[in-house]
Amino acid sequence: MQAPADQDFPPSQTPLKQDSKPSGSKDYLPAHVRTSNGCVPACSSFLLACLLAFSLQILLFSPITPGTLELPRASSASSLPTNNQLQRVNKLGEGFAKNPEDVCVNKEGIIYTATRDGWIKRLHRNGSLENWKMTNSDTLLGITITKEGEGDLIVCDSEKGLLSVSEDGVTVLASHVNGSKIKFADDVIEAWDGSLYFSVASTKFGLHNWYLDVLEAKPHGQLLKYDPSSGETSILLDDLGFANGVALSRDQDYLVVCETWRFRCLKYWLKGETKGKTEIFVENLPGGPDNINLAPDGSFWIALLQLASNGLEFVHTSKASKHLIATFPRLVELVNGVYRKAAVVNVAADGKIIRKFDDPNGKVMTFVTSAFEFEDHLYLGSLNSNFVGKLPLKDA
Ligand SMILES: [Ca+2]
Ligand SMILES: [Ca+2]
Numbered sequence: 001m002q003a004p005a006d007q008d009f010p011p012s013q014t015p016l017k018q019d020s021k022p023s024g025s026k027d028y029l030p031a032h033v034r035t036s037n038g039c040v041p042a043c044s045s046f047l048l049a050c051l052l053a054f055s056l057q058i059l060l061f062s063p064i065t066p067g068t069l070e071l072p073r074a075s076s077a078s079s080l081p082t083n084n085q086l087q088r089v090n091k092l093g094e095g096f097a098k099n100p101e102d103v104c105v106n107k108e109g110i111i112y113t114a115t116r117d118g119w120i121k122r123l124h125r126n127g128s129l130e131n132w133k134m135t136n137s138d139t140l141l142g143i144t145i146t147k148e149g150e151g152d153l154i155v156c157d158s159e160k161g162l163l164s165v166s167e168d169g170v171t172v173l174a175s176h177v178n179g180s181k182i183k184f185a186d187d188v189i190e191a192w193d194g195s196l197y198f199s200v201a202s203t204k205f206g207l208h209n210w211y212l213d214v215l216e217a218k219p220h221g222q223l224l225k226y227d228p229s230s231g232e233t234s235i236l237l238d239d240l241g242f243a244n245g246v247a248l249s250r251d252q253d254y255l256v257v258c259e260t261w262r263f264r265c266l267k268y269w270l271k272g273e274t275k276g277k278t279e280i281f282v283e284n285l286p287g288g289p290d291n292i293n294l295a296p297d298g299s300f301w302i303a304l305l306q307l308a309s310n311g312l313e314f315v316h317t318s319k320a321s322k323h324l325i326a327t328f329p330r331l332v333e334l335v336n337g338v339y340r341k342a343a344v345v346n347v348a349a350d351g352k353i354i355r356k357f358d359d360p361n362g363k364v365m366t367f368v369t370s371a372f373e374f375e376d377h378l379y380l381g382s383l384n385s386n387f388v389g390k391l392p393l394k395d396a
Pocket of ligand 1: 102103104142143144187188291
């Protein structure tokens with residue numbers, strides 16, 4: 001507010017009004033805050049104390065020590081036109097497949113998924129849905145079928161580690177690495193030699209707190225290898241930004257591992273002169289990559305998560321906001337965009353994005369976590385659906 005023209009006060013000094021006492025008087029206060037019993041200063045102090053206590057509470061009880069997250073920049077990939085294709089899906093097993101995070105199809109065309117109620121479910125070609133094997137776990141994530149779609153099913157359990165599921169039952173293959181319990185196993189793939197490559201999304205946070213890893217934005221992810229001949233598990237890569245989907249190239253000369261909150265996927269070489277080295281496969285994706293699957297033509301299908309809500313992107317560069325949200329988990333739903341839309345991209349073996357399918361306003365599908373191509377159809381898993389989506393690719 002501007003002072004009247006006939007008054008000239010230094011900017012730091014509040015003008016005295018007519019009823020004010022002279023400066024230096026013991027109980028001097030501007031008239032607008034002075035009261036007869038002096039309760040306003042007490043109230044101000046109380047409010048200040050409350051604010052300090054609130055801030056301290058947030059800092060002391062915040063479960064994260066945040067860094068800042070670099071959100072994807074505008075690019076040709078982010079400007080791929082929206083096309084509502086994911087709104088065209090047929091809903092398989094609707095009502096009987098709770099949050100099917102990952103989907104795969106075996107050689108005979110039987111669809112497998114691991115659901116939140118602990119069942120490994122199978123969808124047969126005739127449309128029937130079978131509760132196949134019970135794992136007694138509500139934290140199942142990525143799956144794969146061994147022997148190129150003809151063997152057993154391998155499942156990542158974010159509590160127990162790596163499980164093998166066959167007609168004979170459920171076996172834990174790997175639960176520890178270097179003496180530590182494997183936490184948050186996320187996705188797995190088998191190589192021709194029987195080795196199982198799998199990801200650990202976070203060694204710090206669990207499945208139910210996964211978004212805290214995004215808010216913290218410090219790399220706690222790993223790529224592990226299980227050797228079936230020795231039964232040993234080893235760490236291949238550390239310090240990954242939420243290690244998620246894993247897939248092998250068509251020739252199995254490299255493996256791709258997704259780093260969700262880095263919006264990129266890495267290529268890890270398994271053969272040749274560059275064996276053991278990593279390079280970027282695709283970066284600046286228009287969403288956080290979740291599961292990835294090799295397509296029959298040698299390209300890859302990657303499900304993308306909307307990690308930031310529109311208009312609330314600033315949260316990811318403000319440490320104070322991150323502390324506040326991490327302390328009050330209900331706020332997570334507000335800033336997390338995964339329940340608002342869905343997208344999958346098809347990326348060529350050279351890392352170029354070929355096409356994108358989406359549901360831009362979450363009308364039919366949100367939080368799509370997996371896309372698996374089989375016989376000209378895409379099978380879609382989601383952490384917010386009670387069905388497996390089936391999309392015909394021929395006219396998409
Ligand atoms: Ca998988
Ligand atoms: Ca995943």
